[in-house]
Amino acid sequence: xxxxxxxxxxxxxxxxxxxxxxxxxxxxxxxxxxxxxxxxxxxxxxxxxxxxxxxxxxxxxxxxxxxxxxxxxxxxxxxxxxxxxxxxxxxxxxxxxxxxxxxxxxxxxxxxxxxxxxxxxxxxxxxxxxxxxxxxxxxxxxxxxxxxxxxxxxxxxxxxxxxxxxxxxxxxxxxxxxxxxxxxxxxxxxxxxxxxxxxxxxxxxxxxxxxxxxxxxxxxxxxxxxxxxxxxxxxxxxxxxxxxxxxxxxxxxxxxxxxxxxxxxxxxxxxxxxxxxxxxxxxxxxxxxxxxxxxxxxxxxxxxxxxxxxxxxxxxxxxxxxxxxxxxxxxxxxxxxxxxxxxxxxxxxxxxxxxxxxxxxxxxxx
Numbered sequence: 001x002x003x004x005x006x007x008x009x010x011x012x013x014x015x016x017x018x019x020x021x022x023x024x025x026x027x028x029x030x031x032x033x034x035x036x037x038x039x040x041x042x043x044x045x046x047x048x049x050x051x052x053x054x055x056x057x058x059x060x061x062x063x064x065x066x067x068x069x070x071x072x073x074x075x076x077x078x079x080x081x082x083x084x085x086x087x088x089x090x091x092x093x094x095x096x097x098x099x100x101x102x103x104x105x106x107x108x109x110x111x112x113x114x115x116x117x118x119x120x121x122x123x124x125x126x127x128x129x130x131x132x133x134x135x136x137x138x139x140x141x142x143x144x145x146x147x148x149x150x151x152x153x154x155x156x157x158x159x160x161x162x163x164x165x166x167x168x169x170x171x172x173x174x175x176x177x178x179x180x181x182x183x184x185x186x187x188x189x190x191x192x193x194x195x196x197x198x199x200x201x202x203x204x205x206x207x208x209x210x211x212x213x214x215x216x217x218x219x220x221x222x223x224x225x226x227x228x229x230x231x232x233x234x235x236x237x238x239x240x241x242x243x244x245x246x247x248x249x250x251x252x253x254x255x256x257x258x259x260x261x262x263x264x265x266x267x268x269x270x271x272x273x274x275x276x277x278x279x280x281x282x283x284x285x286x287x288x289x290x291x292x293x294x295x296x297x298x299x300x301x302x303x304x305x306x307x308x309x310x311x312x313x314x315x316x317x318x319x320x321x322x323x324x325x326x327x328x329x330x331x332x333x334x335x336x337x338x339x340x341x342x343x344x345x346x347x348x349x350x351x352x353x354x355x356x357x358x359x360x361x362x363x364x365x366x
Contacts, residue, residue, distance in 0.1 A: 073123070110142050
């Protein structure tokens, strides 16, 4: 593929992509504690963009923090447009002015959360997986959402599901809102915010993450010995930006006593990947552009800069993504030659992007 030239400052783009910034709903993939490559990243991004879950005042999302019944009621209440209710004061333990007051009243009025047997709402209690399943099932019935009844007996801990939750857990399993916790339902397990985001994304939008959203951001193709390197930052939509860098400090002249540097700032986009097997995806290079014309020369601070093409994209027509834990024995030797220590591995410790035409490989950190 021919590499095009662009006049934009692409390294600034790459730096912006890699920085952890305070978030808004529009920039929901920038919670500093929600890193691209974490299993919950695309789900947190999805619910943030929908305006259903937000981070703390500190800017963090708190993926491992427990979720309370009041917080979960508030999420569903937001999904219904924060409707008002005539049912205020129904729960003796819901104080006036507490953040989930209206959500609790709305949930009770619509028979979504009816409270405990003793009449309490339990807004500050950590919510369990079977409670979430039951609440989502009731909410689906209220809104007319189509559900699929699953067989909870496919799970070894099905007998641990409380009687009140049997119907709701079956709906949640069959509809894909809950896919299991290490092979179990774990009905009494307390739900953290990352898991809640996942369940809500699956429920609200039948969300399935794109491959790019599940991958780490940063990739390197290098000599592995501190010499030349091509660094690439990959975005959620398959666009990327990066820089190739190499130096020869011994290549000097009167205008460049501090040596010579070969450099290329570039950006581009991959096509949407197609699944090959459980650990391999195939894609193509849709476009690539570089900031400076190849062969252009500049002199700055006693250094000669020679602009080159982005090494790693030679003969770049067909690319393969290899996911973490891919079997080493089933990966191409040409790719593994760029994975340091692969001869001592049984599974890939990182994500890889393999340029099959050029027989060149980028890897994420490991």
